Amino acid sequence: MSSDDKTRALLEDAARRGIAYRETCVNRSVAPSAEAIANVRRFIEPLPEDGSDAAEVLAMLDEIGSPASVTMAGPRFFGFVIGGSLPVTVATNWLSAAWDQNVVMHEVTPATATLEQVALGWLIELFGLPAQTGAGFVTGATVANFTALAAARHRVFADAGWNVESDGLIGAPPVTLIVSDEAHPTLFKSLGMLGLGRDRVVRIATDEQGRMITAELPAIEGPAIVCTQAGNINTGAVDPIGDICDAVASSGAWVHVDGAFGLWAAVSKKHRSLTDGMQHADSWATDAHKWLNVPYDSGVAFVRNAADLASAMAITADYLLTETEHRNPSDYTPELSRRGRGIDVWAALRSLGRNGVASLVEGCCQHARRFAEGFVAAGFEVFNEVVLNQVLVSFGDDATTRAVIEAIQRDGTCWCGATVWQGKTAMRISVSSWATTGEDVEKSLRAMISIARRLVGSSA
Ligand SMILES: Cc1ncc(COP(=O)(O)O)c(C=O)c1O
Incomplete structure (x- = not known):
């Protein structure tokens, strides 16, 4: 293969792998499996004296790195306020x-x-x-x-x-x-x-x-x-x-x-x-x-x-x-x-326009309000006034709330983190991705409430 052909094949392979990754984001577990995380150790190796084929380097990144990534680009990652990249911005990037x-x-x-x-x-x-x-x-x-x-x-x-x-x-x-x-x-x-x-x-x-x-x-x-x-x-x-x-x-x-x-x-x-x-x-x-x-x-x-x-x-x-x-x-x-x-x-901005940006923000805020309603209806306490895209939920005492959050993360339907608000532990839901739909919110609510009910019952 000529050098130009190799470059073309490499970049096409990168695009193919990137597209395949994004296609998995809707259904894959948000948290990577323990096996995938353990596999990350394969990256830890001595500095190579000589180089290796670019296609192999890319394949190594994809085969080890992709399964071990947290699905932040997907629709049910609610940890931190970090959004998910719009397809057009990945393409122009x-x-x-x-x-x-x-x-x-x-x-x-x-x-x-x-x-x-x-x-x-x-x-x-x-x-x-x-x-x-x-x-x-x-x-x-x-x-x-x-x-x-x-x-x-x-x-x-x-x-x-x-x-x-x-x-x-x-x-x-x-x-x-x-x-x-x-x-x-x-x-x-x-x-x-x-x-x-x-x-x-x-x-x-x-x-x-x-x-x-x-x-x-x-x-x-x-x-x-x-x-x-x-x-x-x-x-x-x-x-x-x-x-x-x-x-x-x-x-x-x-x-x-x-x-x-x-x-x-x-x-x-x-x-x-x-x-x-x-x-x-x-x-x-x-x-x-x-x-x-x-x-x-x-x-x-x-x-x-x-x-x-x-x-x-x-x-x-x-x-x-x-x-x-x-x-x-x-x-x-x-x-x-x-x-x-x-x-x-x-x-x-060119692809969303003023109205598209406003809809993105409003959609996330609406999802946040739905999360709050869902938890309150299920008997859990929401600590904050949901004025924007943030929801703080408590499942009881600090230890129980932490146990529920850990179980939610392990379950993989969605991902939320823990925080401390005014001295009390809470689960923090941040909705800031274009990819999140009403269905994602309902699916996540069902998973989280069922885990919480199971654990709150068992810790009582
Ligand atoms: C209010 C506020 N300021 C600053 C930051 C830091 O932002 P970055 O991590 O993009 O530097 C954050 C991150 O969440 C934030 O919420």
Whole structure:
């Protein structure tokens, strides 16, 4: 076989195997079998001195890896808020991987840079953010928080007469960081990575659903950043962002929104009121690999004043083509070299349209409400108000709830994880995949309730 023929056969084989995998996702067990997991050990081998045939490498990946994967791409994976990739985004991801573009500069990757710019513009419109908002594609909400907060850090220090990018933090004026008690751990991690400190924060108490209590905000003096959240990782609750913006407006504090999944409420007329007023914030972070259902990894950082983002992120070098009339993607992201992850976002938005995204979000929320109704009707307690796509279910005491969750995971009909909400263990259901149908919800409910009834009875 010529080298071209081998390449063609290899890529066709990859496509064939990928398609076959996706076709199994509807019916296969969500959790892999113990045997498949044990088989993963076959990957652990010494670094080969010499290479092997590419077709064999691919076959090894498929034969060992595919059976051992958790079916996150399927319709009944409800662990974490991580969606499942839309077929169109897998397809465009495959094609754009073949392009192998490095999205540093517009001039050398004009198609990708243009697609990303279009996708960012569409996202800004979809979320109803101010038209001049600047944005960048990053790996996920953790880095989106980091990126947006780097812009915040630039602005609040600049206003205090300090150039943090040039002079660093040693000797810098103090900045007040205000964070919800229920902020996601990655928000604290982002603050740590920015040198602002994970623990040097004023934590604001939250209500019973995990929403920041506006009245608990302190009087703010001097440079300050206030971090709000759209979408509590347990309850799905959204902070009263508009009220918080109003409450701190006179202080000039920067308001950031961690909207990893909750920002997507803004795209649906039915759920938009949850995010009322969030357009008044200064920066926003979200994930596309969660509710937009694109492949990993894909997050987006938005900053009201694009210049603040560019001040934190832009670089130049003689060898880079940074002198251009176009927007250079790397002026808005921590990375210099990276893949064109915005292509997947463009593909999702181009194929779904505004209404399709709204239906995706609304469908997941409706499924979540049905889960809650089903559990309550079966006599189990739901801990949260189901305002979005999150449901917290208890099967009794902590040990029983954990035992039920483990049995549900082993059963394989669906997959949900455990969490602790206000001191009590709960099963956490996150509905965020395009692939989940009403039938999947009923099938999962039947399986989970029957397991719970069996175990609750036996532990009583
Ligand atoms: C509110 C919130 N912020 C940040 C993150 C981190 O997102 P990622 O894992 O995409 O970095 C999550 C993840 O679930 C989240 O829910």
